[in-house]
Amino acid sequence: MTERKTLCVAGASGVAGSHIVQAALARGYRVIGTMRNAADPAKAPYLHALPGGADALKLFSADMNEEGAFDEAVAGADGLFIATLIPVYAGPSGTPAVQMDDAQGYAEIIMPTVDGCMNILRSAARRGVKTVVVCSSTSSTNPVPPVPVKNEVDHWSDPAQQCSQKKYTSATKAVMEKAAMAFAEEHGIRLSVLLPTGMYGPVLLPEHMERNPQVWLKRLIETGTPRHERMPNDSTSMIHLEDLGALFLAAYENPDASGRYFGVYDSWPWMDLYRELERLVPGMTMPAPFDGAPNPPTRFDFTRRDSLGVPVRDIPTLLAETISWLKTDPFKASA
Secondary structure: OOOOOEEEEEOOOOHHHHHHHHHHHHOOOEEEEEEOOOOOOOOHHHHHOOOOHHHHEEEEEOOOOOOOOOHHHHOOOOEEEEOOOOOOOEOOOOOEHHHOOHHHHHHHHHHHHHHHHHHHHHHHHHOOOOEEEEEOOHHHOOOOOOOOOEOOOOOOOOHHHHHHOOOHHHHHHHHHHHHHHHHHHHOOOEEEEEEOOEEEOOOOOHHHHHOOOHHHHHHHHHHOOOOOOEOOOOEEEEEEHHHHHHHHHHHHHOOOOOEEEEOOOEEEEHHHHHHHHHHHOOOOOOOEOOOOOOOOOOOEOOHHHHHOOOOOOOHHHHHHHHHHHHOOOOOHHHO
């Protein structure tokens, strides 16, 4: 990097967003991070404590639900990362998404995320930002019927089908991505979309310890209690958070990068995952076995992900690193 550029990370205090901040600071960028409350004592100090954060990180308060709230934050930014679009499983009244009809699901689950993303993109367009990377989810890449190997270009979830199953949270991602892509094309923005799922490895803020998978792995170490009583006859996709942060930076830095990229290493059957965890946490209780033949795991075409040139840790490595880190009792001093 020949000149010190400025990157804006919307959602800097989130699990993915904080790792984008960490990766950007490590590569010498100036970083503008947004959060709902830039002075939050439970969040801001941990971000400023990142290597380079004391000098190169500036935090802004911004809420994606407010039109124009990101105008100041993105002014002068060379690139924008949108990592504010976390899954929402209940409406403002507390009604779970699974109890909603389509009208309520769209109004309270899907559209707030879509509108929030569009608010941030409009700020970017007004301030002349021409490179944007969005954090979405592999839940937008589940076609019906399933395909043996899925890719990011051809394979999309059907939001109507997901809504018919009350999966409004999952349906949000495809609706949001298509709206963002249309906006980016209209305004000459180079848009990349990263699609992660299970995010393993060290987290950067204490509150992130309350989320999966860190919360149940910590419980597994302390009590031997697994996440599931019965083994799921399914697979789970995962990536190390530091690798995910590197993929985001690579999508920004590669001038030819655009469109969707899987943000996972691979998918493992839960049975194989628990076997590896049993090796790492001897004496843990294994879930009861499932009945019947095992279902095939999800398979991905990683051609596009690999084109970004980022080495990605394999699953045994990311599990071992996560368990080792959790055993150090991170954030003990802040408890």
